[in-house]
Amino acid sequence: MEYPLTVRDFLDRAVTVYGERTAVVDEPDQPAAPFGTDGRITYAELGRLARAQAANLEAMGVPVGGRVAVVSHNSARLLTSFFGVSGWGRVLVPINFRLSVPEVKYIVEHSGAEVLMVDPELKHLIDEVPSKRSYVLGQDDDELWGGDGEPTDWEGDESATATINYTSGTTARPKGVQMTHRNLWLNAAVFGWQASVSDRDVYLHTLPMFHANGWGMPFAATAVGAEHIVLRKVDGAEILRRVEKHGVTYLCAAPAVVQAALDGAKDWDGEVPGRDRVRIIVAGAPPPTRTIERVREELGWEFIQIYGLTETAPLLTMSRMRAEWDDVEPAEQARLLGRAGAPAVGVRVKIDESGEVLAQSNHNLAAYWENPEATAQAQEGNWFHTGDGGSIEDGYLTIADRKKDVIISGGENVSSIEVEDVLISHPAVREAAVIGVPDEKWGELVTALVVREGEVTEEELIAHARESLAGYKCPKKIEFRDELARTATGKLQKFKLRQPYWEGHDRQVN
Template identity: 25%
Template structure:
């Protein structure tokens, strides 16, 4: 199924990648990929099939991904917002023996005992022939886990390709279309922008960065036909009066909570939003709803796409069977067994079904989705409890129109400690998006008879707080 993404490799009349400084045709991209593939043999330590890549959204990331695919290796995009400690934990736990990195992220890995190759070093290696190996595994995407450790979601070429095939009626792609690379490539939503574009001969427009002003500039300069955003990005682009071209076909809006009002209002001004629901495990979206469908069915995350079946367990957990489903969690057979049962992925999300439409009641158990990033509250609580003076902590989400959800925490302290002191302590332990934005100091936390903190009760206590 790898050939699904190579169909346009010889087309020198189609732009594959467009940036503010240059354009690369499909033929140029794939020819340069072949050259880079030959250089991989000069790396003596390239023995692990899984190769981490620490990079922002750029053309080199795409080249390296294709070069690894050419030789049977599996790219493992690393979250660039993780701290050095978080990156080291993942590299060590999975015994990754080297990492490819963009120069601007060297400080995040310089003290980690692992082989490192910058993009510049890769380009300067001598070219040698390396034997290709057959491998259907195509990608590992890390997502938050129930124990606080990120889980490596392993996808095959089949599952990545099937995601595009299943969503074809929604996406409506052709070779004249242009995808804005508006989500990080280390997220499944961002990586699938690459896959969808390659499969249909579309352009991949790479903005200078993912800040609002750069996205606005790229939208207005290059007129993408397809955009994929989290609700925070969409809200900010609307607020800064981003001008849209009539060629825009759709804007996928996913990555967590989005207000019906945002979808409906953005539709009125030309964004053509499609609310989508999915996860890293499903290779992006498996349901979709237009603004019109949301008007008629408030709160819905849509109908299942093709080759997808959704049902509810007796406890209303959303169970998903789809041809785009992941194969397993990397080095985690226990978690794989608990989530994949009888051909269905047990999502951990709670929902209801009315007619053809799915409604999401609670997202991924206790995970907090803030600005499209998953935050595990237990990981944050563990870091909080390491701070001197904090006796108890409970981390929970607060709904927010801009971010979808904010990370908040209720704290019992046995000495005086300020928000800023806590943030300063957490800065070296957690990525910035995981650090609580709201702090509530209380004398005690509500608990059940067994001493377990009543997380949902605490969430209700502070639901109306701003």
């Protein structure tokens, strides 16, 4: 016998087993009143609100398969919508709240969303982004979650699209990644299992929920009755305060969030909260080895790294401490943890002849929404083509670089990530981005853009790099910046950093 795997399974179990337990503690500091009584919602209430939302969408005439877009910071209302929309067969389109009006408009139009829900801080989108029906979260709650209506039961189809998640658009128009119920279900189950998520956990939402559906943790944490703590805006000191106040046990974070927590710890009075209790799951970019060491030493948190993409739901690999490394020196442990990791259960990874990382899993996207050409290209040969370059040793994947971010200088390939790791190991360097800029002699010149947190000169940094790197890999030029362009999820936007140097060139390689 077989039954369809759908995201509502996670909510149904939580309501049945943990109905009276607190499900969500909403963000207290927001433009709208927190959701629920004193910002707290039990799993029974979460189930009731999700059913009401589904019933109201049905009453609006939004059919099964209809798209519902939401532009919101982290909130209990957004968390509820993962179930209230997708749980009864409609398709949630979570949109990055940092996007410009034209970008949001493009996604709403491209996805064909019939309903647009926006954060109170983004009310201007109601007038600027056309939609059949538009609502402001917190202001129009009666229309979205009011009443006692019961939605028509949905039999469930695990091959149906549950969400469309638009890529960050770092190189071109964002593509809509179609995730099925089966994709999301299996990602959440495997990720939750390998990250040891249990009903004793308290999860802090530092990761934007719109990003790859919060990596699947809204589903995984709900399934086991874990408590969700909503954080609207990232602040290092506030992360530590929430860890202390709510007994947080784990969080997911981009490298920029890791740095924020480390910064917050510098001014923390007393022992940093969560030592030997919190585990932090990091992805988005390979963190420097020194950062991993600092997380383990200064915060006392367990460091876990995963690798994946929006198109893979995202889990492909995980790097976590194992028994064989217990007697290894901490610096070597950090180096081992800095690898992207071993394939998760049910995932196959290989490197093709060009050095690109390819993956097969039950988490991979069904398709790009209304983009068959891009779909065929990404899924060529029944493998998902990640666009990342890497290598595999002893079963562990190491990411060398985005293929397009490999610098070819004097005919030699240079991994910008490798150079960045060495630069950031200098105590006076806070951030570094290494790019190739056009050069008549070398083709591309290895150039580092650096944010300092101490005194260091260009000459000193180049000398520091020469201690660890071959001469051709060392930066030939270093520019100091106040900040580096990043996406909402903490990824360096190297296309923006490169752009001024390549103006007037037909190609972004030389």
